[in-house]
Amino acid sequence: MRQKGRFAGFSIYLSNSTRREDWILCYKDGPELPPLDFNTTCIKYGRYVIYYNERLKGVTYPDAYESVVYTTLCEVLVHGCTKSGVYGVNCDKVCPINCQEQRCNVVNGSCLGCRPGWTGDKCDQSCPTGRYGIGCNRKCVGHCTNKVTCNREFGHCVNGCASGWMGDMCDKACQLGYFGRNCSGVCSKRCISTCNFTDGSCDCAPGWRESNCSEECIPGTFGVSCQHRCSGNCIANETCSRFDGSCPKGCKPPYGGLTCDHNALMGSLSVDYKKDYNGITIGLSVSLTVNFIACAVIIFLLSGRILQNIRTKNKAHSCKNAAQSTEGIGGVLEEKNNYQEILVCADNNEYQMIQASEDIVTEQGSTYLNLAFSTL
Template structure:
């Protein structure tokens, strides 16, 4: 446990005379890393005041050199976003940086690893002393600007935008663009406009750019919230709510859009087209079974006289055939 005058909360008590201090890390210690974290909100800038000792300014700079500042929405390690990384030059002991973003946590991190050669001026064994950390930002979600008097664009995800220029961190489903001001292109919808519509809306309309659903019913022969379910063999029309006639010749199924009985000639033509699409290497012929009123796929080895037909055929689903 740290001593009372070195506890972590000293860095945010607005009393510069009291600092937080970690135990030593680096070559003289088994501990190689150090971090400090504060729970906040929208962030505009971060000011860090490090401990200074008269006559030891360069040593103090060498102690904190190489530090990083991160933002994170989670207390779980691995989800941080880098805000600032100190490079080769020694940092000032009164340090301020602009860090535009949103994060529940601001995290200070530093390390001294045995296997790494650090630049000149870095202290190989070090302690970190934070006297005051001041984070400026907007306390209210959906605001940005130096005075937090501007409103984030309405289509920003979670009403979060860049606190400096108002650009959206992410967009609501159905929108894109720097300020989320553009609808998804026609035929696309959802988060980041990455989902493609099913092309079965009534009158060839495009789906809703937000939900992906058809705003004005499905095209005839289709149903479902996304109009992606084809009518069953015995149904047709709007939302598949009509029943096919039971008097079609040879019990051939009706057309899923019109409900008209499909003639054997048309059905055979559709069957041949379907088999050509499904076949890669074998020769195929369509056969209507007068007993069961189903079409079957037959390989060339059984074609002559259809010998062995009952043992070498594959039933073709009406639902697939009549849609082609």
């Protein structure tokens, strides 16, 4: 019993070196007392088999453990295949090809670890798409050309990097001023600032267009990336400067300003909305014309009514004077007249009624008809 107490709590490690940090635990005893004839199987690989035991101060151990460690080993036997890469009772089976360093369990042939890019007990399964490395525990950065996944072993892009990326892992963007495949393209000097590192596109300086600023503005356009339209108000209908939109010979009256888009009468109009304002101007002009004609017609009708009233009043005044001049005559007519001119007066009534009263006046053998008119 005492010998077991001294033996209790031991550990067995495997290692390829004598450094403690390189040891791989194979077996740990406890808390019960071990048998003195002890056997175990270690499914590990190593050059050294290390037996270790301890009693540390301040650590409480089971009651059956001896307080002092004495190691007395009569015999230590290590059984296994004499060469690596094989397993089985007779060590005649080859370990799976994708086992790390081609080492496997000497009993069942399972891999002690897999080569980069493989997984599974027998390391017969490749890493899932987008993963790589030992244990498939690393993720592809995703910048391979044509969005192809990276190499499952080391994460490299087999067909190179996508435009704008560089480095073995295609995880570094192009430096400022460069773009494209392998960062071999140089940004145009006509870019306002640096270009896009993938395709070289940029905002062009005034007067230039296209993604790489290689083309001049189309006539009639100007400015940054040629995004503005000329005002169309240049003298002699000349096109404006492609750089700032100014007119070479100046502006048509009454336009002014750098780009001749300021109308001194109507204010500044944006060229992009000139059609809308022209439409409004035409509509307003038509409306004003119609209103003018309507006012002219009304004034004409009113003036006609006023003139008619004036004429009516004049006629009424004439009739009144005529009536006064005939009252004293009393119906006596000259002998030689066979007829009398009839004076007819009318006011604004649409019709008039004639009342006739017959008075036959005979004087010196002449017969006359005296007619009196009255208006309603």
